Amino acid sequence: MDELSAIDTLNALAQPTRMAAFRHLVANYPETMPAGELARLLNVPHNSLSTHLSILARARLVAATRDGRLVLYRAEMEPVRDLVAFLTRDCCGGRPEICEPLVEQLTRSSHPVEATMNDKVHNVLFLCTGNSARSIIAESILNRLGMGRFRAFSAGSMPKGEVNPHAIALLKRMNFDTSGCRSKSWEEFLADGAPQMDFVFTVCDDAAEACPVFPGQPMSAHWGIEDPASATGSASEIGYAFSEAFRMLNARISVFTSLPMAALDRLSLQRRLKEIGRQEGATTKAGADA
Numbered sequence: 001m002d003e004l005s006a007i008d009t010l011n012a013l014a015q016p017t018r019m020a021a022f023r024h025l026v027a028n029y030p031e032t033m034p035a036g037e038l039a040r041l042l043n044v045p046h047n048s049l050s051t052h053l054s055i056l057a058r059a060r061l062v063a064a065t066r067d068g069r070l071v072l073y074r075a076e077m078e079p080v081r082d083l084v085a086f087l088t089r090d091c092c093g094g095r096p097e098i099c100e101p102l103v104e105q106l107t108r109s110s111h112p113v114e115a116t117m118n119d120k121v122h123n124v125l126f127l128c129t130g131n132s133a134r135s136i137i138a139e140s141i142l143n144r145l146g147m148g149r150f151r152a153f154s155a156g157s158m159p160k161g162e163v164n165p166h167a168i169a170l171l172k173r174m175n176f177d178t179s180g181c182r183s184k185s186w187e188e189f190l191a192d193g194a195p196q197m198d199f200v201f202t203v204c205d206d207a208a209e210a211c212p213v214f215p216g217q218p219m220s221a222h223w224g225i226e227d228p229a230s231a232t233g234s235a236s237e238i239g240y241a242f243s244e245a246f247r248m249l250n251a252r253i254s255v256f257t258s259l260p261m262a263a264l265d266r267l268s269l270q271r272r273l274k275e276i277g278r279q280e281g282a283t284t285k286a287g288a289d290a
Contacts, residue, residue, distance in 0.1 A: 001082035009083050012059035017044055018052045022061055025075035027144065031175035032065065032072035040243045041250055122261070124152045125197045125218070127211060128204040131156025131183045133164040133229045133242070135203055138249045140176045145250075145257050153195070155186035157210050164229050170242045189214065199273075203249070205285045219266070221273035223252050224283035248281040255279075 001009075013019050020042055025033060039049040053073060056062040060079045065072050124142055126135040135154035142152035163181045171178050188194060190212060197218040202208040208222045225248050231241030255276050264272065 001079075001086040003086075006083055006086045009059050009061065009079055012055050012061055015052070015055075017042060017049070018056055021049065021052060022056060022075060025062060025073060026077075026080075027147075028175060029075045029077065032074045033175070034173065035071045035073060037174055037243070038073065040247050043247060043251075121148070122146075122150045122198040123195050123218075124150050124199045124201065125186075125189055125214070126152065126154040127156065127186055127200065127202045127207045128154075128227075129157050129206045130160040130229070131185075132160040132162065133167045134225065134227065134245055134249065136163050136167050136181050136183070137171065137242075137246055138201070138203055138223075138253065140171050140178070140181070141246070141250050141253045142257070144176065145253055147257075150257065151195075153189065153197075155184050155189055157186060157207050159183040159185050166228070166238060166242045170239075170246055174246070186212065201273075201277075205283050208285060219270055219273060221270070221277050222285060223249075223277040224285055225249065225281045226283065244281070248279070252276050252279055 013022060021038055024038060024041060035049065035053065036046060038053075039046045042049065044052075053062060053064070057064060060076055062073050063076050065074070124146075126138040126142075128135040131154055135156065139152040139154035142150050146152065160183050163178075163183055168178050168181065171181070189197065194215075196216040197214050198216075200211070200214055200218045200220040202211055202220070202222045203224060204227060205222075205224050208224060211220070225245060226241075228238075228241040228245040231238045256273070259269065259272055261269070
């Protein structure tokens with residue numbers, strides 16, 4: 001990569017929506033994402049996102065394919081590797097020992113699971129009543145965005161025994177592995193031998209009212225949003241309700257995974273967790289939680 005190409009690549013990423021879109025695609029690499037789902041995740045109009053994706057495509061940072069009526073996007077990693085190589089070509093004036101922190105950080109980012117084996121992996125439990133939609137979606141999102149630093153679980157106070165098919169369809173459309181998704185009771189996580197939780201988040205008001213005390217004194221917060229499974233109407237209206245639930249949970253979990261855990265004391269972290277629960281779409285109880 002030459003200097004002008006590096007500048008073009010950096011210019012393409014020098015805008016918040018384009019940066020966020022590219023990071024979502026990188027997190028999903030090597031799978032593709034439909035343009036419509038990406039627009040909903042970022043909460044931007046589809047035509048605006050198309051303009052941003054075109055700029056990324058001209059910089060060779062994304063590639064588009066068509067599957068029927070769907071336009072699917074995937075991150076292109078070679079330009080990123082070329083950019084990093086260009087920026088570090090003369091790194092440290094020939095003193096490789098100074099570059100070691102950078103090399104280590106790049107290795108950790110490329111192999112997050114292996115890199116965090118010696119670090120604490122935080123167990124996180126999402127709770128709702130039926131454990132069929134919201135908590136299942138949240139579990140799936142965190143297991144992807146957590147990149148080995150978090151291990152997510154979900155359960156319900158009165159589990160329905162099966163995952164909502166609309167939730168499964170949405171997750172599959174977003175290229176999530178749904179083979180491990182199942183509706184189960186929170187009693188599983190109160191039993192002897194169950195993994196000890198570091199965080200417990202309720203995503204429905206009823207579960208927040210009845211939430212039991214879990215071993216180990218995990219930190220908790222209420223992140224209640226409306227139940228997409230209660231949506232009625234046409235198939236598109238129901239699908240929209242599930243997409244909105246995904247978008248709002250994804251926004252909360254994205255903030256959560258970005259928190260500087262090691263730099264926050266317990267009181268400050270608890271305050272941040274509650275603030276996350278008051279984001280867009282919070283139920284009345286979640287919005288009033290203090």
